Amino acid sequence: MRKMIDEEARRLEFSEQTxxxxxxxxxxxxxxxxxxxxxxxxxEYDSIPKISFNHRNVPMNMPKEIWxxxxxxxxxxxxxxxxxxxxxxxLFKLLHRLGGPKGLIRQSEFFVYSPKDRLAVEECxxxxxxxxxxxxxxxxxxxxxxxxxxxxxxxxxxxxxxxDYHIYNKMGLTRKGAMDKYLGIVKSxxxxxxxxRCHFEDVTRADFYGFVVPFATELVRLGEEAGVPIKIxxxxxxxxxxxxxxxxxxxxxQGIVYGxxxxxxxxxxxxxxxxxxDFYKAVVNASTAWLYGCSGVNCSLLGIGxxxxxxxxxxxxxxxxxxxxxxxxxxxPVITEIASYFEREIGxxxxxxxxxxxxxxxxxxxxxxxxxxxKDEEIYNIFNTEKLLGRPATVAVDxxxxxxxxxxxxxxYYGLTGExxxxxxxPLVQKMKERIDREYADGxxxxxxxxxxxxxxxxxxxxxxxxxxxxxxxKKQ
Numbered sequence: 001m002r003k004m005i006d007e008e009a010r011r012l013e014f015s016e017q018t019x020x021x022x023x024x025x026x027x028x029x030x031x032x033x034x035x036x037x038x039x040x041x042x043x044e045y046d047s048i049p050k051i052s053f054n055h056r057n058v059p060m061n062m063p064k065e066i067w068x069x070x071x072x073x074x075x076x077x078x079x080x081x082x083x084x085x086x087x088x089x090x091l092f093k094l095l096h097r098l099g100g101p102k103g104l105i106r107q108s109e110f111f112v113y114s115p116k117d118r119l120a121v122e123e124c125x126x127x128x129x130x131x132x133x134x135x136x137x138x139x140x141x142x143x144x145x146x147x148x149x150x151x152x153x154x155x156x157x158x159x160x161x162x163x164d165y166h167i168y169n170k171m172g173l174t175r176k177g178a179m180d181k182y183l184g185i186v187k188s189x190x191x192x193x194x195x196x197r198c199h200f201e202d203v204t205r206a207d208f209y210g211f212v213v214p215f216a217t218e219l220v221r222l223g224e225e226a227g228v229p230i231k232i233x234x235x236x237x238x239x240x241x242x243x244x245x246x247x248x249x250x251x252x253x254q255g256i257v258y259g260x261x262x263x264x265x266x267x268x269x270x271x272x273x274x275x276x277x278d279f280y281k282a283v284v285n286a287s288t289a290w291l292y293g294c295s296g297v298n299c300s301l302l303g304i305g306x307x308x309x310x311x312x313x314x315x316x317x318x319x320x321x322x323x324x325x326x327x328x329x330x331x332x333p334v335i336t337e338i339a340s341y342f343e344r345e346i347g348x349x350x351x352x353x354x355x356x357x358x359x360x361x362x363x364x365x366x367x368x369x370x371x372x373x374x375k376d377e378e379i380y381n382i383f384n385t386e387k388l389l390g391r392p393a394t395v396a397v398d399x400x401x402x403x404x405x406x407x408x409x410x411x412x413y414y415g416l417t418g419e420x421x422x423x424x425x426x427p428l429v430q431k432m433k434e435r436i437d438r439e440y441a442d443g444x445x446x447x448x449x450x451x452x453x454x455x456x457x458x459x460x461x462x463x464x465x466x467x468x469x470x471x472x473x474x475k476k477q
Contacts, residue, residue, distance in 0.1 A: 031210030036164030103131025239278030
């Protein structure tokens with residue numbers, strides 16, 4: 001049963017977080033059950049999961065320091081063709097550069113099961129980077145602990161599933177049996193000199209006060225006894241997390257973060273959020289975790305991962321800058337290099353409209369928008385994408401582009417600015433627009449490519465083409 005301290009007997013404590021005198025938090029004990037609690041009022045399998053509200057709000061509590069961790073080579077790699085060792089090392093170097101001098105991408109998580117994975121770990125360790133720190137994810141057995149220790153890894157993730165779906169229906173255990181098993185595994189990791197990072201799988205379907213808080217409390221106690229703080233990763237495995245104010249547990253992101261801190265005593269720097277995107281909420285849920293007291297958010301490059309994927313790492317880089325008002329030295333143009341590497345070297349196709357990394361994320365087709373871009377880029381571009389990401393705003397030329405779209409393409413492709421820029425009334429623009437209109441009147445349905453537009457300029461005005469080409473080449477150099 002839930003153990004509550006009598007109201008008269010509850011002691012008063014001064015909180016260093018709020019600088020107020022507060023009643024000591026309730027202490028919760030494990031609630032054992034014969035049958036699992038599957039929250040069928042919320043998760044009726046034959047209908048869309050429901051979001052319930054209890055109108056209880058918790059205080060926002062942004063940590064002094066926040067950071068990003070990476071799971072591209074663990075959770076991310078499970079959803080794609082396996083990376084080669086060379087690809088892993090190349091991406092790891094890009095992560096290091098992206099994180100900047102403060103190392104805001106703190107850690108990167110690896111498998112160590114295959115010789116290829118172990119070689120990648122060894123080569124990344126040999127680079128000597130302070131950040132990202134190389135960590136692992138292992139099965140909870142002696143052989144894996146010995147392997148990680150031998151490689152020289154200081155921290156490893158350990159799967160500790162929390163919902164009754166997993167405890168009862170997958171593992172065939174009871175809550176007490178699961179807790180005893182998990183605590184034994186954590187003790188074994190500590191005995192091997194390895195920092196445990198406990199992955200609370202399926203936390204958004206778990207009995208928060210009946211299992212999650214009592215288990216987290218025991219981990220905090222165990223860490224204090226060992227002198228090694230134990231990190232907790234709250235895993236929204238199915239993407240059920242919700243950030244709306246007043247959402248009830250177990251789906252409330254801020255409720256989970258607050259509860260782990262307030263009732264289990266988990267400090268911000270030992271708390272990490274790992275979310276999936278099944279309901280389009282991965283980014284906002286990760287930001288909410290930051291805002292309410294979680295220092296770390298766990299992501300993958302381009303959001304790759306099982307089913308709908310993880311929270312995109314590049315999105316949280318932008319969120320960091322939005323919330324802090326600074327990039328703190330993160331090298332944002334590396335985001336574009338990472339996207340290019342995935343497509344060029346790995347053969348991964350990025351959906352063209354994906355924010356920040358898709359080929360068309362800052363490309364417009366509408367003539368009225370192109371006209372705005374031609375007059376003032378700020379009107380239709382989210383920020384200076386050329387300066388911050390190395391991606392200038394562009395216009396895709398098709399039947400909807402109009403004169404402004406053609407003029408904007410000419411200026412963008414040939415790098416014409418200021419007095420050099422071509423206006424939409426220029427004779428070349430008029431001729432190109434007529435040629436383009438004829439193409440679409442004859443049945444064309446695809447966007448005009450850069451090469452064919454470049455050829456069109458050459459055919460319509462060869463002298464101007466030579467001048468523009470020379471300027472273009474000069475500016476590229």
